[in-house]
Every structure is written in structure tokens, then in C-alpha cells.
Amino acid sequence: MKTGMKILFIFLFALPVVAYAQKGSINGKVTDKNGEPLIGVNILLENTNIGTATDAEGKFILKSIPYGKYNLIASMIGYKKFTKKIELNKKIISLNIVLYETTISFDEVVVTAGKHSQKISDLPVSAAVISPYFISKKNFIKMDDVLRYAPGVNVILDQVSIRGSSGYSRGAGTRVLVAIDGIPAFTGDTGEIIWELVPISDLNRVEIIKGAASSLYGSSAIGGVINIITKDIPTKPVTMIKSQLGIYDKPFHKEWDWSDKYRTFNNFTISHSNKFGNLGIAVSLTRYEDMSYRMNDWQNRYSGYFKGLYKFSGSSSLSFMATGFYRDKATFDYWKNSREALIPSQNQIGNIVHSERFLFGSIFKNKFTNRFNLTVKSSLYRSFWKDKSESSNFSGSNQYRIEGITNYKVTGKLFLVSGGELNYGTVNSNIFGDRNSTAFAFYSQAEYKLSGHLKLSAGARFDYNKLHNLSPEFSLSPKLGANYKLNPSTILRANIGKGFRAPTLAETFTSTITSGIKVKPNPELKSETNYNFEIGINKNIGRNINLDLALFNNEFYDMIEPAIDITDGQVTFNNLTRARITGAEIVSQFDFPEINFTSTVNYTFLLTKDLNKNKPLKYRPKHTANISAEYSPASFTFGLDFRYWSRVEEIDMELVDLGLVPNGDERVPVYVLDLRAGYNFFSLGFPANLFLTANNVLNYNYVEMIGNISPIRNISLNLELIF
């Protein structure tokens, strides 16, 4: 491995190309329509790797630019993109740029989840983008809380599902691939997503690709991809202090009031970014404490994030990212019963899990020519957790990964994305055993502009997966897509493809007892596959309204689900289900800048069926809706967000019938209303934002997972200082 790393480093450092030509600089300031500086605006010279982001005063500078003609692009989620042709023929060019607010403009947003930058309006699949400003305004602390507000996305406790792809599998495996800057972030043992790893204060945007993306991402992307893009490093030093304090209200029912005091939570983050010549760094440290509204559910977490970027030249760069945390968290698996819904059963009290998770990644980019570039991504995900309870269960895992991606513009009409990936994982655990896993893959996708209006894409990925000493599995995941611009305001899209997901070490080898439930291994477990199809239409109605409609169908084969073996009462993962998920989704955005009003209304209909049992799949609500509205007069922001789920039809009734979760069948439709207000002090010359959020203001009691009341009414105040 060490020799391999040496070769890689020699390779990386040997590539930079140094250009000797006359050079100049482009600097400027970006403000909004009120003259307030915009921080973190992406500044890019089109068709180059030259770019930066604005600092705390909205200023930017691009240095050492060879003389020539460029297209300068200034973009930020929530604002209309600015483009200007520039001829750099002197030492310094200065610009003052004004960006105008908009809702997420379908045509302008660029996503990289397709392993190269594409306009969202050019994709053959449904996609959504969440801006970091939504995260700040809502005082979110964890990424999974953010995703609950994205169209077509459901989160059950901390397991994410796109368009019903997943139910709840107790942390084992995921049908959504989550990546940070394109680096997959799932643990080597359970294959789960640890949301606390996401540096939520350092995000540029969150891209959500719906539907199977195995043709590019392989296993785990069977239900979609969530690509979390971190902030670019600004040209000037920026320091941010973010302090958040929150309090839970008393429970709606007096019977549930188990604590004689109000429960609180707080979060403190300090971050700094700076540039030293060609080197840029960003670092942040966060401490989070949550007493929780439930007994034996508290947590303390210390997390850190570092990003370094070194630009060898305008066409070559190496970035390094490290994110991780230490956490102690008490265990609340299920309530005692519905009369004492905020108290766990006796056998959980005092149980604590200590966890340490770290993701290290490096990304090398080199643009060999205007038509060909190479990206090499390598990463190590190190994970360790240990039960501080009688069971003393523990698991440590290392997941090593390296991927090479090439982007090749063959002609003006043909674009190729190709790559290869190698994964190796080791696990040392008393419940999974001492195991290892090996996987490699090759993929290629071609995008062809048939005419000015029609864009076709076709691709496939070959995957090899081997778990420890079991027989290897092979999978081929092809995909076809089309995007047709019917007229300037209407876009049609369609795609069909195959996805797959290999079982994780945890699903295959787990042998443990948790909360009285015995889990046994199943070495016979094999990969699940799906065939998915989607058609969609996107239409701009006037300048203010964008509508998107999608119809989709997913056919799952050998779906891996946990189930109870009736011969011994033990839980095991099996290839149980032949399933079908059919649905429709409407996403609408309303943007009225003249009255400072924006709104989004989303609705997803899901018809899921376990074709073996002729019943709906577990934990999939048939109807899901999200409504957000925001009014932003001057420096104020007022908003409301509403979430609705219809009552989930199927749950883990086995756990209820066996008496493991008393009253576990108690469940209701979900109605969650959040209110928020904010004030931007920049107009007063003070570099601060203040946000007040009231979540679940109706103090409505619901469960996402049986025996787990979701957060009750809570209020939080968030102060951001940026200087």
C-alpha cells in the first residue's frame, strides 16, 4: 500500500504543467441588489480550472491569469447566474457584480453528480439542489434533518430514502449513495451513512440525483445519489463563528413529562479559511451538546473539518479533505410503551455508544487539454464504535478507495465520462467478525448532442464485489437517458437503467443481540437489483413559476430486507422481496422577487408493493408533501416550512407481535410546521446574521420509526459572525 501511495504522489506531482505567458489579475466585488456583499459566490473562468469564491466582504481576486479572452461566471445558489465576456490584456481588471435573488433556477444550476459539471436542465434524470442558505436559515445541525425538506426524500431516524427506495434497516446498508465532493462516505462495516461527518457549516450546495445511478456509482446508488459539495476557499481570510442555542418545550401530553427541567441543545462552530499563494485552507471545529427531549438519548460531539487546496497551475490542482468526530451518545432504541413514550425500556437505560469516525480524501485534477481532463480521488474512511454497556459490542473498520475519472470532449457533440474504482475494506468486530471486502469497477458514459435540442446519454458500469471468503459477485449496470428541449421553456427527459446493491458485511455477518432482538448471519445473502424507468417534464411558466413533473417505476429483485426467522425468532437479512415502486412527483417553485416572496410546493405519490406478500413495503408513506414559503423584506427573512406524510401502512409488526416494542403499532400521519425569522446585520455595517427557528410549532407527536417519538416543539437561536 505504501509503495502504491508513493507512485500516486510521484504521479500527482509530476503532472503539473507550468505555463510561461503574460499574466494579469481579475478582481472585484459581488453584492446583492441592496448593495450587501455576498459571501461564498463561486467565480469561475469558463472552460478553465481557474476559480475562487468571494470573501466576507464579497470580494474576490483571480491572480496569474494568462492574457486572453474569457467568460467570467459568478454563481451562487439562490441567485441568478452572472456571465460576462472579458478580454484580459492588462495587469488588473476590476469588476463590480450584482447578483439578483431567485429561487433555485432550474436552468442555471450546475450539478456534478454526473461526475462532471452539467446544467441541471441538461440531465436526463430528476435532480434537486439545496442551498447552504436554507441550512443556515433553518438552524440545521445535521444533514439528515436538511434532507427531510427535499422533494421525494424521506428520512426515517437517520436512514435516507429517495422515492421510497429504502425502509428502515437499523443502520445496515443504504440504497442512497452519499458522497462528499464526490467521495463516497459509507462505513466499511455496516455500509451506513454517518451524517455527523458532513461539515454542515462549510457547504456550497447539496445535489440530489433521484433514481438508480449504479451505472456511474455502482452499489448503494440503487435509489439515487446525494452529493454534498463543500465550499470553495475564498481569496481573502474569512473567519466565521456560529453559535446556536436551543430548547425543547414540554411534551404535549403531561403523562410524558419525565424531566423536571427544560431540555436544551447547543452547537458552537468556529471556522477559518485563508489563502497563501497557491495554497488555500479551510478549517472548522464544532462542539455539539444535546440533552434531548427523551430519557437516555443525550449526546456530546466534537467534530473537525479541514480542506486544503493547492493549485499547481490554472489547469492542475490537488485538494485534501479530512472530516471527523468523537461522540458519546446514549441509546434510545424504542420507547417503554406509549404511556411513557419519551422513556426507553429498562434494558436500554445507561447504555451509551462511543464512536469515532473520520473520512480523509484527496482529489487531484489535471486538465491536459481543453478537451481532456483527469480526476483522481482517493479516500480512507476510518470508523470505530463501542457499546459502553453490558454487551460491550464494538466494531472498527477501514475503507480504502481510489477512483480515476476522465472527462473527454471528443467532438462538440460527444462527451465521454469514464473511470475505474478500487475499494478495499477491513473490519474488526465482535459482532461482524474479522472480515474484509474487495471491490473494483469500470464505467463509461457517453453524452451525445443529436441536435441543438436533443441530448442522449448511454453508459454502463461493471462491478466486482467480494465479501471476505464468500464467492465474488459480478454486476453490469447499463443506463440510457434522453433530454429534449421542446421549446425555450419546456424540457422533456427520460431514462431507463439497471441498478444493484451488494450486501454489506453487517447484513451478511452480523451476530448479536440488541434490545432483546437476536440477529444472526446469512452468508447466503446476494446482491439485490432493480430496473428503473422515469419520464419527466420541466416547464417555466412566465418568469416566476417553474413546474416539474416526473413519473417513475422501479422493479426490485431479491430486495434485501431484515426479517424474523419464525423457526427461532431471530432476525436475519434475506433476499426476501420482489417489489415494485411506482410513483409521481410534482415540484413547483414560485419566485416573485418584486414582492420579495418565494415558495416551493412539492408532492410525491408512492405506490409500493411487496409482490411476494401482496402488501405495501414497510415504512414508505404513500403521500408526501413539503411546502415552504419565504418573505424577505429588506434585511429581514420570514419563512414557514411544512411537511406532510400520510400514515405509513406497513411497519415491523413482528417486533410488535413479539412484544419487543409495546404499542409499536401506534402511528399517525405526519404534520410538521416550522416557522423561522432572520435578520441580516450587514446593512448596518455589522457582519452578522441572526436566525430564530421554531420547529414542530404545533408540538405534534408522530413517529418515523416505531416506538420513536420524533422531536417535540423546540426553539433555537443561531448567531453567525463573519469577518
Added chain:
Amino acid sequence: MKNLLKIFLIGILISACDGGIQPGMEEPGFSGTIYFIGEWPDSVKRTHIVLFKEPLLDTSDFSAENLQYVSNEIPYGVREYKYTTLNNSLFGVIKPGEYGYLAVAQSTLETISLKREDWTIAGLYYNPGDSTKPGRLIIPENTFLRNINIVCDFNHPPVQPPGGK
């Protein structure tokens, strides 16, 4: 737009004004203490509280259909064991109704078996004042019974149901 917003807010308030999930009624079940007298047999590997719907009058009554509830294991060697059927189930859920046989059963096997011959009854629940025959347990709706105590006297085991070794 304002009217739409009003309708929307009123709709939410009406839908959510019941507060969602309500605290449940008292869950049916029972609790008590099991007293162990004498030396525990060395051969015992597992001990459970078992509840049958009908009395064990025939070997065939010792069946999965008749068996309604099995508690988690009682630790080996204890002299006294306080139990509750809440959050303490290896198998089954206590439902309101009448039950014909409540006992403490012991097995010499490490694994769970449903064969009658693998089990010995160490103690039996009797109705107050009548230790001549197994007691009947009546659990009304939304009622949790307390003081359902059982004595296991290893020196004087109760009459064994048919089909034992």
C-alpha cells in the same frame, strides 16, 4: 395568495390539533415475584415464565398454538426474581382474556424447544386459596395485574402436565 396561505394554515391546525399520538391506555399484562426454594438443579440451562391459553390436560396442549407468552430468561441460581410482562417477552404479547396455565418452566437444553419432554414445570400459578389445580388468570381490557406470584420449590415440584420424561 394570502387567502391560500390562510386556508393552508387553518387546514394544518385542524389536522394537527389532536396532538398526534396519544398516551395509550394501561397495557394488559401482569407482574409479580417468583420465589425459588431449594437448590437449583445443575442440569437446568434455561428458565422462563410461560403462559398457555388452555390448561395442559394433554400432551398436545403443549403446543405453539396454545402457548401465548414466553418471558425472557430468568437468571440461573436466583432466590427471588421480580418480573413484569412489559418489555420482557421472548415470544408473544399479553392480550386481554382468560388463560388456563401460568408456570415457571425449565429446560436442560441450551436452545429453545417446543417439545414437551424437554421441559419441567418448576412452579405453578394458583388462584388464591386453591393450590389443588392450576390457576386461571383473567386479564381484563386495559388492565395490568400485579402480585401474580409463583413459588418454585425444587424439593416439592408441582404436578407435571402430561407428556413429560
